[in-house]
Amino acid sequence: MAYQRDLREFVDVLDDRDICSTSHVTPLIVREYLVRLSQRRLALSSIARHLVSVKMFLRYLHVAGIMTEDVASLLETPKKWSTLPHTLRRPQVEALLAAPQPGEPFYARDRAILEMLYATGMRVSEVAGLCLRNLNLDVGYVRCLGKGRKERIVPIGSCAIDAVREYLRNLRPILTESVGHVDAIFVSRTGRPLDRTNIWRLVSKYATAAGIVGPIGPHTLRHCFATHMLEGGADLRIVQELLGHADVSTTQIYTHVDTSRLKSIHQQHHPRQ
Numbered sequence: 702m703a704y705q706r707d708l709r710e711f712v713d714v715l716d717d718r719d720i721c722s723t724s725h726v727t728p729l730i731v732r733e734y735l736v737r738l739s740q741r742r743l744a745l746s747s748i749a750r751h752l753v754s755v756k757m758f759l760r761y762l763h764v765a766g767i768m769t770e771d772v773a774s775l776l777e778t779p780k781k782w783s784t785l786p787h788t789l790r791r792p793q794v795e796a797l798l799a800a801p802q803p804g805e806p807f808y809a810r811d812r813a814i815l816e817m818l819y820a821t822g823m824r825v826s827e828v829a830g831l832c833l834r835n836l837n838l839d840v841g842y843v844r845c846l847g848k849g850r851k852e853r854i855v856p857i858g859s860c861a862i863d864a865v866r867e868y869l870r871n872l873r874p875i876l877t878e879s880v881g882h883v884d885a886i887f888v889s890r891t892g893r894p895l896d897r898t899n900i901w902r903l904v905s906k907y908a909t910a911a912g913i914v915g916p917i918g919p920h921t922l923r924h925c926f927a928t929h930m931l932e933g934g935a936d937l938r939i940v941q942e943l944l945g946h947a948d949v950s951t952t953q954i955y956t957h958v959d960t961s962r963l964k965s966i967h968q969q970h971h972p973r974q
Contacts, residue, residue, distance in 0.1 A: 707754035710734070723768045728775045731755055752776065786924035786954065793913055794819060794925050798860075800907035807890070810876075811903055813861070813868040814887055814895075818904070818919050820861035821845070822926030822944050825897045825919035832884040838862050847945035855943055927955045 885894035
């Protein structure tokens, strides 16, 4: 239904321009359509979906022989559109990690989840899917099952190790006592595995408690992990491997965020500095 609505809006643009023949449909007409969507203050994701709808329609017309020119191939694809990820400053991250307070019922679990998200840069679904057999706190790593069921090994820092160890020793046995063996590391008050929605709400709750303004979720900590790693001098390829990105171009967006490091490198190495 959404694609049908997108195409109706595109046809409205053609009607406004009195375009009755497919031979008069050009990339400029499509861009005018996108400008109208932008003026309506639609999100980039919505505009991208509209463009995909139009491109599929135009490509069909070309393949069917109704249009002689493949206009769709001349249009920039939504994949090339990107926005800079929202990250937090290091003091904000520290405040978020410190938001769970000792004495709260799920303090150890919630602290362990926050530390794990920031220490590893894992996706929320990956953290929710962590199992005891995937964790080796003595060596300091976790085996993560990512997109496309691809496995990767991610190191864990000492703060996350301490937090997870405390949770596994003191709280998890109590939560799982009534349900028997559960392989998931992070469980709810009933002993069942936490899902991604619960973890999302948990992060949002502690972000509010830490006084952080704006929508904050588990992916924010993933962005912070990548940005702060690059700020600390980590190689882009290493960060790509840790994040589980198939293409380094996906990781490169974080180089746009790390402007302070770029400025420092420029001042250090440019001969006219």
